[in-house]
Amino acid sequence: GHLSRIELENFKSYKGKQIIGPFKKFTSIIGPNGSGKSNLMDAISFVLGVQSAQLRGSTLRDLVYAYDVQDSKEKRNASVSLVYVLNTNDEEEEEEEEDESEGRDGDKENSKKKKRQKRGEEEGEKNEVRFSRTISNSGASDYKIDNKTVTFEEYAEKLKQFGILVKARNFLVFQGDIEAVAQKSPKDLTQLFEQLS
Amino acid sequence: GHLSRIELENFKSYKGKQIIGPFKKFTSIIGPNGSGKSNLMDAISFVLGVQSAQLRGSTLRDLVYAYDVQDSKEKRNASVSLVYVLNTNDEEEEEEEEDESEGRDGDKENSKKKKRQKRGEEEGEKNEVRFSRTISNSGASDYKIDNKTVTFEEYAEKLKQFGILVKARNFLVFQGDIEAVAQKSPKDLTQLFEQLS
Amino acid sequence: RGARFRGAFEHVEKRISETYRELTKGSAHPTGGQAFLTLENYDEPFLGGVNFTAMPPSKRYREMEMLSGGEKTIAALALLFAIHSYRASPFFVLDEVDAALDKSNVEKMARFVRSKSLGKGGTQSIVISLKDNFYDKAESLVGVSRDQREACSKVLTFDLTQFAETA
Amino acid sequence: RGARFRGAFEHVEKRISETYRELTKGSAHPTGGQAFLTLENYDEPFLGGVNFTAMPPSKRYREMEMLSGGEKTIAALALLFAIHSYRASPFFVLDEVDAALDKSNVEKMARFVRSKSLGKGGTQSIVISLKDNFYDKAESLVGVSRDQREACSKVLTFDLTQFAETA
Ligand SMILES: Nc1ncnc2c1ncn2[C@@H]1O[C@H](COP(=O)(O)OP(=O)(O)OP(=O)(O)O)[C@@H](O)[C@H]1O
Ligand SMILES: Nc1ncnc2c1ncn2[C@@H]1O[C@H](COP(=O)(O)OP(=O)(O)OP(=O)(O)O)[C@@H](O)[C@H]1O
Ligand SMILES: [Mg+2]
């Protein structure tokens, strides 16, 4: 699968609702200093469950769009959604887990087709999953999968199914961090491997 | 005054004797990754008395040219000299301090001229000062002004006369340090001002 | 626990020298540089550290701290990609990782990222960059600008695959 | 002691807003941005901190940590040059300080450095850079390369004043 698009609402320097995408296999984000490139990466990190301290904000409210210090009293809501598209073989993987208990191969094939049709109808040919995270005006944060509120554990579990391990975070490199990776002490590297295994 | 040239001998990636210069009012150092640009800045910092830990070396011996780890047993000597050229008005400044005790303006002017002639003859029309710092094969470091060994205090005092305050180091920005300057905490900034005043 | 650790370590250890070679090979150095990982304590890996060493093409072994800014960046990227091959996430997000790289290393890195993301089983890459000789190799661009009147960020998307690929 | 501190502070405080304006003004924002310094404890300055705030052109006040990488670099340079004006050393050495800057900020910075070094009473600048739109504004270049055979660094010097100045 891959990341198809990001939907922002009042997140950092992105005012109102904005949809960003589609992202291809190799997409580059460009623009002048201070335009909002790193804020876009912060949005992706935020929706995956990364804490606000790593996103240059001391509280969650700092991540909500504000024109100036006064404006931050406006108490806007903010949210980010990440739409993840499954590869056709991803579907296979998902279903593989469910089908293990069924009968022989022939039956398996048929039942898979039926299952997919049913699933397709249910979700309108849906082969995408929508992960969302919101910030309410009281500063609380909510997690949703396909618009259904879930606990953070369920959320992280679903992400893990697609190979997105937010704890290890080895797939996000924030601005200025790259050189620090090479200078990690042997102890730090041991810890990194521990998280990985 | 200004920095006219740098003379290196077996310093970091600079093998043997090399003279680098002349440096103009605005000189840029360019070259591919790993070629030795930052090592040149390390040479300028070293000759001004900056400690080796700031120059990416744990000991002074690490700053001596070595082909590989085996080679570092060669026990080469290393040294850096910085040739500083005085502006004509710099001379004035230096002499100003000495002349304060003399007679009326007329006398002053004459005596300045005489003094300069004498000084010129002595040092061969010299209007440059040569600061040098060496690393011996035992790992000790020596300071010299115009090839005469001096203590570090005398060395730092002479540099101070030209406005080079190595303690404050506000005129050297090492690779990667610039962003940290803007993020200094209020306490850090107070300390910086304290060193300055 | 120790066995799982050794499993992860051995996988990454095999991949690191190949990844570093791929990132550092060029016309001047067809075989690229060498990189390796070693365990301080094989039996009880948690008690020891993991040492990482990288030697740029035609250079001898030196402590990692003696390498230049650009050399450290390339070594770090090789380590990241090697680690990633053990636990592949579906996408990468990198923020101006090319800041310390000279023109030729930017080109090498861009080609490397492109080769890792396109094709079957590749990992999607989303990379923030200020350098045109990096982003001209991407499939699509997300252009961010500041809208003065609205005092906020705005975005435009460009599909580069419509244009002939730059050499 | 307190008086000397306040003396240094007041000098730099006057210069910071002018320096920051010079570094940030451009065709889009002729008046540039605003920067200022404040003392937490005026009477006993050592007991309190010094707060530094920078507001890029057309942006409102925000904590320094919310600024972008490029915006922080420009603010830091302004502070350095303002501090330098109080205790002017005869030369500056800067190592790839333009790494986080976009093309237009690199140009602004290069013109600023050039204006501060040339002319009467200027401070000599020695600046390491990888970006051609920075170093093409220098008076001379020191080109460093690695000599493969000798396994060491070699240097060549170029005097750029012989060629017509680039626009
Ligand atoms: N909550 C917020 N509301 C509005 N604007 C915000 C908010 N948080 C941050 N910003 C603005 O976002 C800008 C920084 O954006 P960002 O860090 O994404 O820039 P960038 O494009 O990465 O720039 P660079 O190339 O310099 O790294 C800052 O100028 C800041 O004022
Ligand atoms: N004592 C030494 N003897 C020989 N070579 C050394 C010594 N110390 C450091 N080096 C070499 O110098 C190189 C680093 O040089 P330097 O940091 O100056 O590069 P640079 O031109 O600044 O590169 P970048 O643009 O990546 O910052 C390293 O590859 C290292 O091997
Ligand atoms: Mg950024």
Ligand SMILES: [Mg+2]
């Ligand atoms: Mg360097």
